[in-house]
Amino acid sequence: MGPSRSSGFALETRPAEYRHWRFGIEPPLATLTLTVAEESPVVPGYKLKLNSYDLGVDIELADAVTRLRFEHPEVRAIIITGGLDRVFCAGANIHMLATSTHGFKVNFCKYTNETRLAIEDACAHSGQHYIAACNGTTAGGGYELALACEEIYLVDDGNSAVSLPEVPLLGVLPGTGGLTRVVEKRKVRRDLADVFATLAEGIKGKRAVEWRLVDGVFPRSRFQEAVRERALALAAEERRPQGPGIVLDALSPEVTADTVRYRHVDLKLNHEDRTAELTLRAGADYAPLRAFRELDDALLRLRFHYDETGLILLKTRGDLNAVRQADAELYHDREDWLANEILLLMARTLRRLDLTARSLFAVVDEGSCFAGSLLEIALAADRIYMLRDSAGAVRLASSPLNGGLLPMTHGPSRLQVRFLADPARADKILGESEPLDTDAAEQAGLVTAAVDEIDWEDELRVAIEERVSLSPDALTGMEANLRFAGAENSDSKVFGRLSAWQNWIFSRPNATGDRGALTLYGKPERPQFKWRRT
């Protein structure tokens, strides 16, 4: 195993600080041009040649996708292209992968998957359409990025190809959605997908179109113009009024050795116990957009900077009614472009929470305000502990936002997934106009354990101690299997099926051992495989 990447690199950025992407706005179009700065990896140790990417490159892309929605709503179509001659993107940097810890690799892939999903979310729900303009080599993660776009165009120069060379060259999978999106989203015939994913050189020209791998090919001489025409046509179909944009201000939390403090969110780390408290405060100044952006940043810090934290205690502080009021306003304005964007961002953040491979316990105690959108945080938890106080002041509440506007990755709401056995319970909770005290919440099926005051501290302490004593790998697998009941879709197959297989393959000697294909990539030695099939 190489060095851990938990080196405190920044997860927040803004266009003025981008090192890898050029951000060109020309409404109704925008262009995101990838020209990776070779000498600027997110942590030292490798060069980002041939427009290969690492986490730093994807952090900028994720930022650009979010800012386009909020800051440039007048943009209706975005062209993603490569700024190097005859190179679109060569995918994830192999030397970065080969020197990363197992956990970093897995979390890097998860994050890039989430960025791809954010692009698809913008196409589907924000009226911002992404087109991949593959101006040259489009390999591995580069093609996976293209797959996240609504349409893919490839230059037809007799040389440029799209490819997924992970299996033949690296002994791992195109795990950032590649295999899933090829057969599920683009509906490439499975036997052609099999040929494609084992062919290091990829597929080019008309055959790429016939196999459905790209939507069209154009000669180099008119490539830019043809893609631009297509982008303008897509943009012209979007007629919803949008804008003017708002600026997303910097989060800039105060960070100490064991705290990260934002305006609405506090993250407190108990390194010794391997637990963290993540508290969202909804006071008089409560602003959902800012609060969920902070929550998102805090989750990413937990994933990348605090990888030994096994259990996150999810807490809230504030006024139930303030949260319900904010939710009611968003619900009322949900057809408005900005309210829509805020709701979509809240939904993406909650999905990031669902997909965070740490145990999650929601703690509903005095002063908490788990209402509506914040109730979703509790519903995302593996367990909900609720104090049964003598005053009956501890309460939970639903809001119209629990009715499906904040869906899970596989589509249904968290209430629907919770009450698969009895869907009427979800409707009943949605219909409650008043907050529920602990007894009522328990009766409604919202609480894992309702605990009297006298037992509260001990019961919580024991539950926490037990949880953090268990195998972190077994917990990751268990939670991934219990959180997502109900039918899978393409998105959740990426995380559930494809990522799980990739996790396994990343840990196998045939990939990451001394003689494994990933380890030896670019070196003169050939990998040596153990041939047993599993």
Next chain:
Amino acid sequence: MGPSRSSGFALETRPAEYRHWRFGIEPPLATLTLTVAEESPVVPGYKLKLNSYDLGVDIELADAVTRLRFEHPEVRAIIITGGLDRVFCAGANIHMLATSTHGFKVNFCKYTNETRLAIEDACAHSGQHYIAACNGTTAGGGYELALACEEIYLVDDGNSAVSLPEVPLLGVLPGTGGLTRVVEKRKVRRDLADVFATLAEGIKGKRAVEWRLVDGVFPRSRFQEAVRERALALAAEERRPQGPGIVLDALSPEVTADTVRYRHVDLKLNHEDRTAELTLRAGADYAPLRAFRELDDALLRLRFHYDETGLILLKTRGDLNAVRQADAELYHDREDWLANEILLLMARTLRRLDLTARSLFAVVDEGSCFAGSLLEIALAADRIYMLRDSAGAVRLASSPLNGGLLPMTHGPSRLQVRFLADPARADKILGESEPLDTDAAEQAGLVTAAVDEIDWEDELRVAIEERVSLSPDALTGMEANLRFAGAENSDSKVFGRLSAWQNWIFSRPNATGDRGALTLYGKPERPQFKWRRT
């Protein structure tokens, strides 16, 4: 890693040879009583204490489930119970798991999953209803076996519990469907499932009913009688005429170092090249039931006895029209109990093929007869190579059985999955009354590569050489992700999500390293975990 289990043990059995199950027939009921013979493991090296099971125990169970359908169709309800005092079943034997190779563990879990699915298939489609009578300790794989039954009853003696102790005791998952069936089939609330799956001692009595983990509890004094009453009630609901049964004769293939010869199936192993040829012959004596039973046995031999074989070449020999005729008869009689059972067995065998973690190339050449049910074998393959002969004698054909009677694990037919992008193509192929020659088959989208006679040998040789040179782990992951396009269901989640996570966890030091929980189970030392979450 311990010894490989590829020791040539028998995969075929019959009731007279059972060592672990008692098979009691009392129409309309049957009782399968598990009394594991401690001293009869499938390979030497461990004792099967407390009704814990190994592959040998599950081979007998799978045989019993199949024979009940064919040989005892008058049976309408089957009670599975434990023959030891206060023990139903303690799950998979830990010492067996701890000393098995990674590949054996994974294939053992896959096989037991398939047996569970066969039980569910009998409940859903054969009018044979399974009830778990949990007369005592029901732990781990024991509870997973109960979960496969339609109803679960637990003795209420203040002590007997159902449990999934894998996560807290072993650092692995209840991977034989346990986690999936708890939240998807029994629809246990996810937070309660979380508590249950981390609680080594499990849940007993009324709470087990309230949490939906069992369907009822009865005191020991009237346990047997209460379960029997429930079984009779279920049996009374089944009124379809069935029987008389037929006897499933022994397969008894001739086995040499590199061949396994059955009546209709030949398996030829090229150990040096790590390939196998699996040929199904449909001659004048063609009998689909026998042929598919042989195919099933051959697939299991490949999985368990020949784990270095990376690529299976699927071939057929015989008369297209004989196969179409046999298919037409089965289709015509599909409401008849025996034709229904034959179709269900063919479907299960084809699903076993889909789920076999080896590369599959179908070879359609002179003398082949890939029609209808045998066309499904080709459609299950990762690629289909078809000879373009000058005479136009090489042909493929559909039959009504391609229209959904032989579904994949996740529900759709193989034609539907193949043509997700253009469902009309599947209908067109179903509507073809005549066989298709190579050009027509290619046009129809059935062929990966149509190859002229002059190139045939070379092209096939190169494709085979390339395939067997790739990382076997990457191929396993790739194939698992490309074969099952379309919406997942509970069954396919077991294989796709749960099994993939279990594969990963089995390969992690926290489970199987020197200080891992699985390795140290039953020893005085405590496991030592690396705490990084992934």
